[in-house]
Amino acid sequence: MTTTPTTRRRTRRPSLLRRALGATAGVVATAMVVSGCAAGGASGSGSGTPQEGGDLTFVIDSLGDTWIPNNSAISSFQGHVWGHVTDKLVYVDEEGAVSPWVAQSWEQNETATEFTLHLRDDVTFSDGSPLDAEAVVANLDIWSAGDPERGINPIGLFPKTYTGAVAVDATTVSVSFDAPTLGFIPTLGYHGSILLSPATIAAPADEQADLANDIGSGPYVVESWKEGDNVVLKKRDDYDWAPEALDHSGPARIDTITYKVVAEPSVRTSAVQSNQADVAYNPSPQELPVFAEQGFTVAAPRYLGFVNGYALNTQVPPFDDVRVRQALQVGIDREEILSTVYTEDWLPAESFIQSNVPGATDHSDQLAYDEDAANALLDEAGWVRGADDLRTKGGETLSLTLHPNPYLATSSAVDELVAQQLRRLGVDVDIQAFDVVTYGERVAFGSPSVPAYEVTRSFVDAGTVGGVLTDADNGEDWFNLGQSDTRLVELATAVAGASSTEERDPLLDELQGYVLEQGYFVPLTQIVQRLYVQSPRVQGVSYNGLAYANFYTAWIEE
């Protein structure tokens, strides 16, 4: 459990990329310091005997914006810190399996509208106050509604069907919903659902924004922090309530963890290569094979969620024609994307949800690359190739604008490659990238200027899927269909409202097949949004269903 299948040294199939880079290794050696110890025999698997003590340095792109827990918990950056200073009610592993943590057990009623949580009785916050039923109720309430008047946001993906929670006794919490909410328990293991002391929750925004005031119950506590620069965590000696799913209990082994901001990706990886730091976050994927070859551990854990892909706007040309959507579905060479932009740690998309999500089924056959079929579909749709090889219909050129997702570093490169591929089909592709701010303003699902919205989103329960595909029940209406596709509405509503996984799984399978067949969602690859390059002396790191590196189980080999 401690090392994930994706955390491994690569010694197998020599990828295209590695050969390319191998050829340049001589040049590179002068520019980079290849750490001396990297070639040491013990690297990779190590001696396997956990050791106590040591300090770990993690170089990270940014430490995000605010530290108000609700406003920062799902951040790719602050999430690392929260994962160590707080606990959750349940643990979700990277296969989506839910297991007990602070909640030892739970039950639900037939219709999945009432849940009862049974808590451990020995958990305390780092200020000494107990993590009891009252504290859990306070957390559930703030996750659900936030407190906009105090500047506290709600947790985005917390079920909107929540009606309230009651502390039955010190260790029992009863939670109710106004509709079946099968996703409630997995959501408790979501990165947004971190447990904080009631005192922290009650504090005003400017106090919560000071990380030192945010009291959790996790294996580490904040020793010091400096805005935009670093956070130093030290281990909590009386910690003894780790999830059973992790094969370690009691206090953590590593004494301190320092998160240090280094904005430049190349500087981060160089810092690990020259032994100045232990872990570098978000290296460029294409360089991973080289690091692996040099003896560094490369981790590319997948999160649970949607795959990276395009949600097509069915109301604007050219995607108002199902044949054009289907042509796109089979006209993208996903293998080429994987071999050019990514490495073998990335998996091909099998559906529009990641294959590790419980309930995801394999629809690879619908996504196989078939240039001829794509051309035939476009011909059939009336788009004929002109002199410059671009397709036109009624004087209009078949064109498409892509907006790379600024939250995914590789998105631009993927879109550039897709543009090359589609040009072969006679589609004129324009790429317009925006920074995060502008992107938020101009690019949205269903906007007339956005024919294809590039999705990256994690979730912990497949029930979420039902809520985004149409506009039924305030859904997000990703494909701009409203409720015009009755079959989709039926399937989506059934998935969202299912009260057991047995009931839901067949529906979910049908839904996946239908969405792909209609070309509503065009998957690209399974997504890895969090990447790590680690010094070989760091061992035993674990990753949860949201792909954060958890150093609670880790140790440092001297």
Add this chain to the structure above:
Amino acid sequence: MSSDYARYAVRRVLQAAVVVLLAYVFTFVVISVLPGDPVSNTLRNPENGFTEDEITRIIAYYGLDQPVYVQLWESLTRFLSGDLGVSLRSNLPVSQMLGDVLPSTLRLAGTALVVAVVLAFALAFAVQYLPPRLGQVLRSFPSLFLSVPNFIVGLLLLQVFSFQLGLFRVIDSETPLATFVAAVALGIPVSAQIAEVLIANLDHESRQEYAAVARSRGLGRVRLFWKHLLKPSSLPVVTVIALTVGELLGGSLITEAIFGRAGVGSLVQRSVSTQDLPVLQAVVALAAVVFVVVNLLADLLYPLLDPRVRLDGGRRTGSTTPTTDPVRPQREVVAP
């Protein structure tokens, strides 16, 4: 001269204060022209999945739903009472955030200034006293320094000194050696500007009659440099240095990003990508204060140091226009 000087000093101080205030307002106007703020930006991150209603309520908490002129008025009155407000991004008081990062940037910029001045003087000296062929090559250095993007210099220095030679660690970015190397990267373009002026002035001075007389009396070249040429040539450098202080602040954006330093520059970068108006306003005002104060000092000191400088703008006496020269009195870089 003394009452002239007093009038002049008072006028310059008032002008300086107005400039700082205007810089503060200017930043507000520039940032507020277009829609978008860090709060709605965070809220609209698709990972969140908030409803419009939730977004509206949270934006109201930050007062961002108010008309722009109301926001400007509030921000101005706050500023005048010494309150820099609260960051929209981090929810921390801006004064605290600035206070946290200022020492790092002061150390960096201070060291860079020293590096720049030393380098410039060394270069100017070498140009004068090395064999002409070599001197001619050195003359092109300032131009070269100004032609290389300074992130290239930074990346190169970091690669060599930290990763190859292992002299410092990027994660301990505040050690003296790390600061020094970063300061070299930041100081190089600045040194070029100082060196250009210095070299030109040395050329000019050494062509003056007194230099020729001194040489004819057998004064050594090195002695001539130290005793006679250096002072008149370096006085104008004071002005150049004063003007480059702002540039050190601007350049720190890139240098701090490369060397992983938590200073004003990296604070600006974080704030810019999220349009954190209160922080940006404070930083711009701070930069303006520094610039204005340093130049004010240079201007006020200058007439005291060099009596040859005329306060009212040499070449324009007799002009029909009143002389209200912006930042400092028009003075000759080379004494008449």
Add this chain to the structure above:
Amino acid sequence: MTVTAVTAVTRPTGPEREPTADAARPAARRRTTRVPVTVLASFGVVALVVAWSVAPGLFTTHDPAAGVPADLFQSPSAAHWFGTDHLGRDLFSRVVHGTASSVSSALVAVAIGVVVGGLIGLVGGFLGGLVDSVLARFVDVLLAIPSFLLAVVIVSALGFETINAAIATGVSAVAVFARVMRSEVLKTRSAVFVEASLLLGGSRWHVLLRHVLPNASRSVLQLAVLQFGLSILVIAGLAFLGYGDPPPASDWGLLVSVGKDYPLAPWLVWAPALVTIATVLSVNRISRWLRTTD
């Protein structure tokens, strides 16, 4: 790399006080019409850059946008002079095709500086009085904000695209041009022949167009050339911080900034960086030469 406001502002405006490097040379040599070799070389570089931007197709046959994914990260060779990038695109071709955009954005920046700054300086210097005072305060504010900081703030307001970076760079140069123009105008205005022309009843506009502008244009031109090189650097710096155009554009600054993320392929940084440096150096040399041929 940020500003040479300093060099521009403190440079004395009269030729008799010109303390330039070349002033050290014997007067006879300065007067000769022979153009120095380095200047000729600089013109050569600039001519090449102009040719690249006008007709990139003449210099390279590779498609800058479509690469061969199988050929990624190839180091410089006869087939790919500058190597290939992360998508197997020919870097030389990308540099050549990115020239037009790099050059034109620097031109936009200079144009904004010249036009807006020039106008402010001209109007302020020529009209004097209250107008001059108000404009002077505005210029003061622009001057008091470090120009790179100013550019960053403006580009963040306008949105992160190269054209906006160019506009921001232009705005940050306004103050310098305004000051130079103003002092030139004042100098010319008080010149005997201009005062005479005014006394003789010449219209103010006539005087402005006939005497003031032509006289001022030389210093402004020379500053503009200098500013052109500087603008390339500032825009590259903005691109480095991520405020430029997104790929697949291939501005030089952007190429460097994308390339730096692949330390294993150092040519991705060095090739475009060297082209940038050579261009800026040449432009600076020409500006310097213009100054000495006054």
